[in-house]
Amino acid sequence: MHVDLLKEKAIVLHSENWHPGIIPIITARITKQYNRPTMLIAIEGGMGKGSIRTISEFPLLPVLKENEHLLVNFGGHDYAAGLIVEEKNIGELKNNFIKSANNLLDEKDILSKMYLDAETNFDDLTFDFMESIKLLEPFGNENPPPLLFCEAKQVWAPKVVGKLHLKMYLEQKDRMLEGIGFGMAGRKNNLRKKHLSLKVVFTPHINVFLNKASIQLQIKDFKIKEPHKKKKEHSK
Known part of the structure; x- marks a missing residue:
């Protein structure tokens, strides 16, 4: 993971080389490892299929509803969701998602946590x-x-x-x-x-x-x- 990505409180990545079937697994792993909301988007034919996972301090549905005008479709719940977005809108969606995370999350929220029994x-x-x-x-x-x-x-x-x-x-x-x-x-x-x-x-x-x-x-x-x-x- 490039260190510059961790300067923000959310991670958003997209590529034409990813298979959409595998990105939910990778998204979950990145979220767990870096304790940040994470969105990965696989692009094919001008359309992007995205997978999002998050932490408890940053529920997804309010953020997705705020950006509904950029999306073709989305679904899921507050901690795991999927979306379809036109490639031309990915840049704006990325900026909005990261901005929301930076505004809503404190530094302590993105510290890795373990709850010991x-x-x-x-x-x-x-x-x-x-x-x-x-x-x-x-x-x-x-x-x-x-x-x-x-x-x-x-x-x-x-x-x-x-x-x-x-x-x-x-x-x-x-x-x-x-x-x-x-x-x-x-x-x-x-x-x-x-x-x-x-x-x-x-x-x-x-x-x-x-x-x-x-x-x-x-x-x-x-x-x-x-x-x-x-x-x-x-x-x-």
Whole structure:
């Protein structure tokens, strides 16, 4: 993502090279990653088919109704919508959408947020515990899987797997668990030092490899815990 796009509080992109069937997935991912209202428009034959996703602080329908004169059609709800627009009107629609977001959203609104469910220890992460999590299913947008957090030490240096993902080896009270951070390969260099203390946000799941089940952490975020600095003693 080009850094200039993040100067605004909304993201609007369009292209003749996109398939309209794939853009809803990409729009949702961009919105989630950058915590901004996002509109992607696939152009073909002078017409654009758009997909929009947003954050809770910026409902879509009022903005779309304000720009109804620029649209051929639109539909959806306040947090996900689609539209059809003539190519000649895309520039004005883009400017209006970004202007509305810049006017309505504060800087704090576009900060990435995680709503954590509970602090836990590795000792709590048993197969019985995983069975109890299944009682909360099915998971989806309205019922996300639980987000837990804890402090743990990095035992070994992380590995990049599948070019994009980061496998981590974490320990707490003599129990080691593997963690996988999808799309986090770029953060490997932050973890060069051995035995780093980390604050980790994750969702636990059961991983089966060669018919052997183990509990693995799906890492959602992590932060290096800064060591406490000893206060200097001053001699009298």
